[in-house]
Amino acid sequence: MSLKFDLIATCGNARRGCVHTAHGTFQTPAFMAVGTAATVKALTMDMVRDTGTEVILGNTYHLMMRPGGDLVEKMGGLHKFSGWHGPILTDSGGFQVMSLSNLVKMKEEGVEFTSHIDGGVKHFLRPEDSVHIQYQLDSNITMVLDECLHLPTTYERAEKNVDMVTRWAQRSRDAFVNRDGYGIFGIVQGADFPDLRKKSAKALTAIDFDGYAIGGLAVGEPQNVMFDMIATTTPLLPTDKPRYLMGVGTPLDILGAVERGIDMFDCVMPTRAGRTAQAFTRHGTLNMKNARFRDDDAPIDDKCACPACKLSRAYIHHLIKCNEILGATLLTQHNLWFYQDLMRDIRTSIEQGTFSQFKSDFIEKYTSGK
């Protein structure tokens, strides 16, 4: 048995489930904290756990550059190396190769690139290499290597992309070593063309993965286009496998995607915002640099149980004004806690059959600021 997924309840197209891995179970819909370089930035792994996070995402690109797959394998895998003993999903590295490195050439065989991290050494990453590095990292969920197009793009370009990443998906599947509690996900591409999304979904389900991601969204398109592509794709995916929307998103993106049948999410938003003085609250976001918080003795969000919310906005504001590390740490933990509260509330509302009501209540408060 590779990876076990239990579907516990549904509410419309929204799904409540859990995924069992060799390193424990996580509840879905799940938000994965982004732990780029074997650390969720500014937090200890204990702090990450305290937020309610059950699964984290590691970035294969960053880890292959520093400290390298060989080193992490030698150190006993990413769980032991980082001290995160729960489930880990790793991306393929493809997205960061294209967004962070100097892309040299995209070939049928793989992708050639250089990186500033090691002073411009030439690297070649094939689907098999990516799967192997993720094996070295001991990732519970391996993602296939793909090519993520930016929107808008042409139909011709998008079709070529779907065809190639389908072949790459097959090669990734073939390279994957089956083990109990480990799985590999395919990634549906097809830009904003419904028939290409269908073509991609059909081809990937034929290969048979342990879960299916939707990639190439939240890359510049309007939210309704993203929602349309999700709604087009999810009915074509098997109901007994988890579905993961990559790199998404805002609280409202997540609610709309859950409504359309998505089970898993990851995004740098809560953690990055925490390092740039932004705080998520049930009434919208706050810029904690703002002078109006100087003598505000209320917590960031009075409904939040996180450590930062035992302190005042005035204190958080003070830490940020003084460039104190603790400001980034407390805000990051708060934001992640906020996201995990949202996921907990989503899961409860699906179980209780009240997801739609929860969603509209949340959006009303969040967008009105009241």
Add this chain to the structure above:
Amino acid sequence: MSLKFDLIATCGNARRGCVHTAHGTFQTPAFMAVGTAATVKALTMDMVRDTGTEVILGNTYHLMMRPGGDLVEKMGGLHKFSGWHGPILTDSGGFQVMSLSNLVKMKEEGVEFTSHIDGGVKHFLRPEDSVHIQYQLDSNITMVLDECLHLPTTYERAEKNVDMVTRWAQRSRDAFVNRDGYGIFGIVQGADFPDLRKKSAKALTAIDFDGYAIGGLAVGEPQNVMFDMIATTTPLLPTDKPRYLMGVGTPLDILGAVERGIDMFDCVMPTRAGRTAQAFTRHGTLNMKNARFRDDDAPIDDKCACPACKLSRAYIHHLIKCNEILGATLLTQHNLWFYQDLMRDIRTSIEQGTFSQFKSDFIEKYTSGK
């Protein structure tokens, strides 16, 4: 009753005691973590507590500049503002006025200075102002304002200094508001002149403080000069009051000072080192940037029970190479844990009458690196 000090045991001149404050008790010999701007840099207050730290030091200079004594008072004092609910000692601000600001003029009335923090506004700090700000901060232990001379200095300069800070000490004592569980400490000055140290100690004990600090040491003089000045001063101080050596120091400084009758210490060393990749161990310090730690799967110190020592040197090295905040956080917590382990061991050895043996064993391991 202002501040209660119990002397529990002695071993030679080394003393084992405890200090009772309105915000709880701390055991001595005690190491106070430096919490400059209402935060022990890079740590949450929970993490500080976990190290075994029982009392922290706040810097009046930083806090008066940002966020200001009025603001902290309005927010309910430094304990509530920062979330540190244990004992707090604050310095007078004098040392930082002289080391960090542009000193404009030292007068009998007080000290005039400007600071880069608020764009060069002129400030005037009198002994009464410093005591008042520390009152606003709700500090459990207030320090008198003094002038800290750098060594070497002349006898004439040092004598003038002793005479003036004695008058300032009396003014500080007079301005201090007596409350249960709060106290004020005088500061013995006198540079490296034994008879001036004696003169200062005699004058201060005549004023009658709740504890006595030794200031103006660890400012450039050799360690043996510092030890001589301590040994000259402590016999002149009352045995029923705590004694605090300001701004000291290395593990070896602390051992030598405890041996000469000191009860309290503060130093930025463990926390600052944690932000610059230095790790304290029972076998000396390590520079965690060093490439030899790249694949070292041992913990920083295998005798240490801190969270960082559940991870490998390789992981800490990786975090530092990637400039990850967590590297500073884990190393800071480790270093503070190391210091508090040292203080625990010192206290136990005094209780057991084995301090001298403990000291020589510690120094042997620490300096040999074995």
